[in-house]
Amino acid sequence: MTHPLRAPYPPRSGETLLPWDQRPPAVHPKVLRDELVAAAEWVSGYLSGLPAGPVVRPMPPGQRAGLREGRLGGRTGDLGGVLDFVRDEIAPFPTGNGHPAFFAWVNSPPAPAGVIAELLACAVNATCGMGENALMDLERGTVRMLAGLAGLPDGTGGVLTSGGSMANLLALATARTWFLTRRGSSDGPAYDRDHARLTLYCSAQAHMSVSKAATCIGLPAHRLRPVATDAHDRLDPTALRAAVAADLDAGLLPFCTVSTLGTTATGAVDPLRPVTRLCRSVGMWHHADGAWGGLGAAIPALAPLYRGVDELDSMTVDPHKTLSVPVGCGALLVPGPEHLHTAFAHQASYLAADEPDALPWLSHATIELTRPGTRALALWATLQHLGRDGVTDLVEHYLRLAEQLRDRITSEPRLELLAGGPWPVACFRVTDPGSGDPDAFHTRVARRVQDNGRAYLATVAVRGRTVLRACLCNYRTTEDDLDLLISEVLHAADADDHPTTTPTGRPPDRR
Structure with missing residues (x-):
């Protein structure tokens, strides 16, 4: 008998009403398993393929507007559409911090142990x-x-x-x-x-x-x-x-x-x-x-x-x-x-502890x-994967790379090291920014490096001056990425005197 205050869930025309344990958000165990396997395979390929792609991509205005619109349909969707949506609409347009040539902010790539742990913690919920x-x-x-x-x-x-x-x-x-x-x-x-x-x-x-x-x-x-x-x-x-x-x-x-x-x-x-x-x-x-x-x-x-x-x-x-x-x-x-x-x-009376x-x-x-609970399990899994010695090795890796980057900046006549350390960061400027406002010049250089897509750094104010800032916090970064960054900065500085662009509006590929 239907409760007098609860109307029965009305089936749509031509549809058979399923019991609640078969309606969304429920899903058949085999379907769930297949989608989890597909997602895991995609995640593995996505993370391994990041270094081969650009650091960032410009997002088409139409796609950006579509995400902001927040349109919700009335019909139930296909569970497989989640992976399709992420692959097509989200993953191609990241912040860039997963790429080894990302030097802008203190944003790290995800440790594999943490990725696995977050999924498991979400399941426990x-x-x-x-x-x-x-x-x-x-x-x-x-x-x-x-x-x-x-x-x-x-x-x-x-x-x-x-x-x-x-x-x-x-x-x-x-x-x-x-x-x-x-x-x-x-x-x-x-x-x-x-x-x-x-x-x-x-x-x-x-x-x-x-x-x-x-x-x-x-x-x-x-x-x-x-x-x-x-x-x-x-x-x-x-x-x-x-x-x-x-x-x-x-x-x-x-x-x-x-x-x-x-x-x-x-x-x-x-x-x-x-x-x-x-x-x-x-x-x-x-x-x-x-x-x-x-x-x-x-x-x-x-x-x-x-x-x-x-x-x-x-x-x-x-x-x-x-x-x-x-x-x-x-x-x-x-x-x-x-x-x-x-x-x-x-x-609160509804939040009394069970045990005195x-x-x-x-x-x-x-x-x-x-x-x-994702925080606790992801942190625990990452620490267990690293161990105490691994934590030390990881930070020392960043410190070594930062010292090498500072050495490269110091040895390049066109660059000047202004600050950095002891934590792994280098703040530097181009020694001859030409005529005009040097702060605006360095802002343009950083923007050109970002737009070119092969490396990414930011600017910061140090002692009243706008400088280029590169920090090291990606465990996949190598010395080759340091060389790439220096090259991209110098090319971007050259483009300020010779602002030739490609048909897309980006600086030409000079590699």
Whole structure:
């Protein structure tokens, strides 16, 4: 008998109504297996064939408009159409970070172990926010692995996030709660009074996600203090101390300093111990944004720069940068994980833990309730495939390539190396940009390299000048790719004087 409030599902004319276990999203096991096999074969061929193709392709305006249109038909579709759609409409137009000649941003290719793990985690489909399950415990374990690699103390906890931006947001929110709680002003009029005086400090080279996170927790721009850097692009502790002292004299409340471990522009590492000493002396939280360079303590050549890392209050690490875990997999690591729970734990009758002695759910350490298990399994699989020695070897591979690239730039009379390191990045310019605005010239050079499709780099502002920036974060990059990049830059610079183009509007192929 049909329930009086539920109308029967009406079959279309000429169709037989199938039971729900045979209607979409359900699918016959054999069909699912065949489509998974076809998808796996395509993925393998796609990844292996990336180096032979262009880094990026221009997307036809019609295809771009079609994707944006978001048209949904009324009839059920063929499951095989998913692979067809990706092959024809998505895969030909990537960001480019899978290609070994991609040098623009800190975007890595996906590690094969992570690709496999993401598929498997999607099948399990457990949330890592509430309800005890194996993937939640695995996340706790992978956080401990990351903390060990980062040089943080035993007992460090934390959560995996979508990336460094979310990790930095969680860190600043935690620091604020910690600071105000210690002052006895975590609520009420005292909260309003003290929150209106909070000030935040970071390097002038800090990632833009720090200022965005500050805005999200209610700090206006005029209470964010970008601190001057030294000749090596590191935060200057003397300038930081002066800024903090001035704010204290003005009756403001310095609550947190953010150091950067591997700046986006030049790969610089801020000094940790002097900053921590200052933070301790005035009662501030010390957070380190190590989205790119958070694992430097595990690398012998970089370890001296990370002395004092074990004294931090929190750290951001992005496994989808340094370790090639598929995006998005970031992490916030906190030696005192109880501070996360103070900031984010909320109760609800429908979310009571099943066991009275269970560990706090991971949703109590972040703003997410429903959280994907793909992060934990993809990170675990990548770490297991690498091992500790493999992590070191991978980063050292990038460091060697960066040093070789800097050597090539230095030995080329037409190029000038301006900055770079210790993390694997090189910032450089063409020595003779000709007449006109040199900043605009280098922007045009980068655009021509990108449009030509054989290599890809970006620009960045360094000490008030627009420069070409190349970073190394692709495990498939070779010395041949470095030579290709230099060649493409020089050809693009020549094209500024001789702007001959092909019929498609791209620079001619000079290889």
